[in-house]
Amino acid sequence: MSRTSSPARRQEDRSNLWRSFAWVVGASLSLVIVTTAVEILRLKSGVSWGKFLLPTDLQSAATSLEGVLETMISLLGLTITVVSIVVQLAAQRYTPKITELFLKDRYNVGFFLLMVVTSIFILLTRTTLHQDFVPTASVTTSVVLVMLSLALLAPYMGYVFKQLQPKQVISTIKQGGVSAMRGEGLRQHLTLDQRQTELVQSIEIIADITINSIAQGDRGQAMHAIDAISEIYVDYLEAKSSLPKLWRRTSKEMFLTISPEFFDEITRTNVWVEAKILMELEVIFEAALQHQVNVISNLATVIREAGLRALHLGDHRVLRLETNFFNNFCRQAINKSNLRAIYSIFYHYRLLTEALMDDAPDLMLDVMIYIKYYGQLANQEGLPFAMVIAAYDLSTLCETAYHRNYPKQREALAIFLELDEDPENDEQEKANRGVRKAQAILASFYIEVGATEFVEAIANDMAEETPDRLRSIRDELRSVHHSKFWEVTDRGINFDFVPEERRAFLDQYFELAIGKASDTASR
Incomplete structure (x- = not known):
């Protein structure tokens, strides 16, 4: 059921109910008036029109009306039963709104109006039968309405099933x-x-x-x-x-x-x-x-x-x-702890953020901070790979920022360099290695484009690492030769892959970073 309601809505429902009632009464009375007028014209003209359509004797007319009335009531009952079951099943499976839509549909209302008015009209016609007067026009109209209802039944049921x-x-x-x-x-x-x-x-x-x-x-x-x-x-x-x-x-x-x-x-x-x-x-x-x-x-x-x-x-x-x-x-x-969801959300979050560089540069920095925060939070909650995903997306944003001459590249890089944390266990250590790999790959890009200031910033951030750790990270990156991961993933890429044309720049960066780390270790 809908979670919103209002007095105006309830008033509308009451109005619809009275409107439907008025339609039934109005249509029934209209038919009675029209057929009565036809009967008056027939009697005044002295022509027995009904002989060409139905018997004019009382017994034949009564038999015909009883037959069509029984048919009409059976048809109405069957239709209501079948449609009610189908609509109720659909409403239970998807939404109760289906019932409301069904009741508002003009074709549904029209078909049931036809059957109800026909039934009422047949009853009224049956009560007007007398020994000295047989309303031939009314009897004929009753039969025609029943035939019309029967003819429309199959198309209508097809319409209902299609609409549901x-x-x-x-x-x-x-x-x-x-x-x-x-x-x-x-x-x-x-x-x-x-x-x-x-x-x-x-x-x-x-x-x-x-x-x-x-x-x-x-x-x-x-x-x-x-x-x-x-x-x-x-x-x-x-x-x-x-x-x-x-x-x-x-x-x-x-x-x-x-x-x-x-x-x-x-x-x-x-x-x-x-x-x-x-x-x-x-x-x-x-x-x-x-x-x-x-x-x-x-x-x-x-x-x-x-x-x-x-x-x-x-x-x-x-x-x-x-x-x-x-x-x-x-x-x-x-x-x-749904890593796959994080994988997807970060991806679309990053794509949206890339579009913010030109028109909303400050908002882009805010989003980078958010991605960094949730990457770190996931790492603390036992999802280390989520921080690696965040690292890759932040690295991609920094690279895109350079290509598009984003005015706050220094601030963006600073956010990325704040991602790694002191590990508290082996799992968090794996996450930090993934972050360092992403930072090193970004540094190789900066060397390729001549952005030495940013290369120095990344190398200085890694100066606290041990030279042996940096060498092992470099060797792991060197060992990846395929851009596609060996399993099917949503992104279809290997985060650690470095294109061949950039590998020389990667070695150049590690030479710089290992040198700085060695200097720091010797102090």
């Missing part, structure tokens, strides 16, 4: 949310509060479908649902500037689990929709950590691509919000 396909349900919910946000189509007459509520409910419902799909092991369905959330996210970012100024104000009912301070912040900065989407994605992330780690990469891709779109639109507040949620993901993955 999970992808179709997700698409319908997504389109409804986007239309409400933009105020388009049938939702153009909604109030601003109603538009906001429907948008938020669409996000929540698709998130619920995603979580249920993950729990049931339906990876494809989960990814499809995440893609739908992504489309809502991007559509909102693009339409945000055209929305009314009052859009930034929303109800606290949509954010029941957050503090008043955080709610005030996201409404004041007009990022409450983005925050809602990211909060739902965080819940999905928690579920994926338990059941479907493969989904995490898709989820991180969605956030990164939305962040890039926000960067293109100049909305840096969204970028800052996304970094906070990326940090949440890092923390949760470490708490669950």
